[in-house]
Amino acid sequence: MVEELSVDGFAPLRIKRVVRETSDAVSLVLDVPEDCSHRFRYKAGQFLTVRVSVDGRDLRRCYSMSSAPVAEELRITVKRDPGGVVSNWINDTAAEGDELHASPPEGRFTLAEGVSSPRPLIAFAGGSGITPIMSLVRAALADTARPVRLFYANRARGSVIFSEPLARLTEQHADRLTVAHHFDEDAGVVTATAVASFAESAGDADYYICGPAPFMDTVEASLLDSGVPKQRLNLERFTIAEVPPGVTDNTDEACEEIVIELDRQKVTAAHRQGETLLQTARQKGLKAPASCETGSCGTCMARIVEGSARMRINDALDEDEVEEGWVLTCQSLPTSRKVHVVYE
Ligand SMILES: Cc1cc2nc3c(=O)[nH]c(=O)nc-3n(C[C@H](O)[C@H](O)[C@H](O)COP(=O)(O)OP(=O)(O)OC[C@H]3O[C@@H](n4cnc5c(N)ncnc54)[C@H](O)[C@@H]3O)c2cc1C
Ligand code: FES
Numbered sequence: 001m002v003e004e005l006s007v008d009g010f011a012p013l014r015i016k017r018v019v020r021e022t023s024d025a026v027s028l029v030l031d032v033p034e035d036c037s038h039r040f041r042y043k044a045g046q047f048l049t050v051r052v053s054v055d056g057r058d059l060r061r062c063y064s065m066s067s068a069p070v071a072e073e074l075r076i077t078v079k080r081d082p083g084g085v086v087s088n089w090i091n092d093t094a095a096e097g098d099e100l101h102a103s104p105p106e107g108r109f110t111l112a113e114g115v116s117s118p119r120p121l122i123a124f125a126g127g128s129g130i131t132p133i134m135s136l137v138r139a140a141l142a143d144t145a146r147p148v149r150l151f152y153a154n155r156a157r158g159s160v161i162f163s164e165p166l167a168r169l170t171e172q173h174a175d176r177l178t179v180a181h182h183f184d185e186d187a188g189v190v191t192a193t194a195v196a197s198f199a200e201s202a203g204d205a206d207y208y209i210c211g212p213a214p215f216m217d218t219v220e221a222s223l224l225d226s227g228v229p230k231q232r233l234n235l236e237r238f239t240i241a242e243v244p245p246g247v248t249d250n251t252d253e254a255c256e257e258i259v260i261e262l263d264r265q266k267v268t269a270a271h272r273q274g275e276t277l278l279q280t281a282r283q284k285g286l287k288a289p290a291s292c293e294t295g296s297c298g299t300c301m302a303r304i305v306e307g308s309a310r311m312r313i314n315d316a317l318d319e320d321e322v323e324e325g326w327v328l329t330c331q332s333l334p335t336s337r338k339v340h341v342v343y344e
Contacts, residue, residue, distance in 0.1 A: 004036035009287070010051050010101040011036045016073065018094055021161045024080040025128065026091050027066060029073045030100065042105035044068050044139030045132045045208075045236070048076060049291045051101040054089045061086045062292050064131040064236070065105070066162070068138035077161060079128035106291050106299045108316065109236040111136060111144075112206055118145045122202050124195065124219045126153045126211020130161050132236055133210055141173050148173075151198045153182040153190050153215060190215055192222035199223060210236040230318075237296045237315045255334035259306075262286050262343040277302070277309060277329040277341055288329065288343060295331040302329050307339035 005011050017029040032040040047064040067075040081087045094100075109132055111121075121140050125133040130152060140146050154160050160181065170177050180198060182190055195218060199207070207228060209219045216235060223233060255271035260281050267284040278300050281288035291299035295313030304325045309332040317326055329341065 004033075005039065005104075006101075009103045011039070011103075012099040013040075013074075013102050015094055015096055015098045015100060018096055019075075021077060022159060024091065024159070025077060025161045026094060027075050027077040028090070028094055028100065029075045030102070032074060036104075039104045040074065042069055042074070043107075043110040044135040045109040045111065046105040046107040046135075047132065047291075047297070048102040048105055050076075050086075051103075052086055052089065054085055059086050062238075062297060064107070064109075064135065066131045066134045068135050068142055070139065070142045072138070077128070077131045077134075079131075079161070103291070106297060107132075107236070108298045109136075109208070109210070109234055111139060117204075118147065120147045120149065120202050120205040121208065122149045122151075122199055122205045123208040124151045124153075124198075124211070124215075126190070126215035127155075127159065128161070128238065129210030129212070129215075129236070131210075133208060134162055134165070136208055137169070137177070141169060141177060145176075147176040148178070149198070149202070150177070150179045151182065151190075151195070152179060153184070153211065155183070156185045157183060190218055192218055192225070195219050195222035196226050199226060199228070206232055206234065208234045208236075210238070213237065213239055235315070239294075255307075255337060255339060257338045258334060259338070259340040260284065260286060260288075260343075261341070262288060262302075271334055271339075274333070277327070277332045277334070277339070281329065290330055293330045295328050298328065300328055300330045301326050302341050302343040303327075305340050305342055307334065307336035309333060309339055309341075310335050 013030040013032055015028050016031045019027040021027055042065055047062045049060055049062050051060050063076040063078055066077040078087050078090045080091050123133045137148055140148050166179050170179050209216050258269045258271050258280050260267050269280050269284050278288055278290055289299050291297045296315045298316035304327055309327050311328055311331040313331050316328055
């Protein structure tokens, strides 16, 4: 029998179709092999980690689904990052019939479950941040009765991805979908006032934000200033956040012992200065879950049951989770003599 996923958790997905969305963005419709289709079921807003070989280097990057799970082919959308290796390689070379290695869907930028009332969904997308938001919008319209408002910012008209599908959706769901486009070329960058006025009188809503870091910061600050509770904000960051000033790889206290539990395995390791808990787990041969390795996705989360650790970056866990002892192991450096961490 064919092994469904390779040893390192990747499966070969065939590119069924390449859709040129704009001059700098491409969508890939992917065919999942029959024997691992159950591993590739996903929730709207999740992402795949793809592994490609460019000039002899094995590189991994996360790409969100732009499709919705209901009755749609699985599709990712990749926008060129100026100077970026993988996004340009995919835009320049991806062709129908090629294989792309991907690990199963991950991510917590998903629709709140068990929302009985048709609570509005208010989304803010900037540039390539439209990808997971498109998936969420499609799913909310297909599966729920929730009103949806989308604020979509781009530098210029030519950069708008999904212009036609969005226009079609707006026609089909005129009673509950509103899309507002913002173009920096007309109005300058998005301001806090524009954000507040778009979200005005939304009432009890869920908010989803994805785009370049300064855009996300403006939207987040403006919504919080307008009184939106923090737990109603969902953020997906594509880019590596700056390590906050004062956070260095030096730990407060020399760590002597790290105990890691994963899948009924328990290992004990000595700590090496500057090594994250994820790196230590790998050193000991554990197949610890991880994806972005930038503190954005939450795939590597585990709970500290003894001792403490400090995260260099945390763009995935909320305050309650951190208080309960959850950490992003890809970003965690031990800060106590002994640390015991459990992947649950
Ligand atoms: C959860 C998640 C979901 C994502 N979903 C999507 C998606 O749906 N669509 C999408 O398009 N992207 C998405 N991304 C972003 C994507 O994973 C990549 O980060 C993006 O495509 C850039 O990769 P790259 O290899 O092209 O760029 P990289 O080669 O990684 O470069 C990134 C940037 O850093 C700069 N850079 C590189 N090396 C240096 C250096 N030595 N000095 C200074 N600058 C340097 C480059 O110029 C470039 O601007 C997602 C990311 C995450 C974490
Ligand atoms: S692997 Fe994504 S946050 Fe750690």
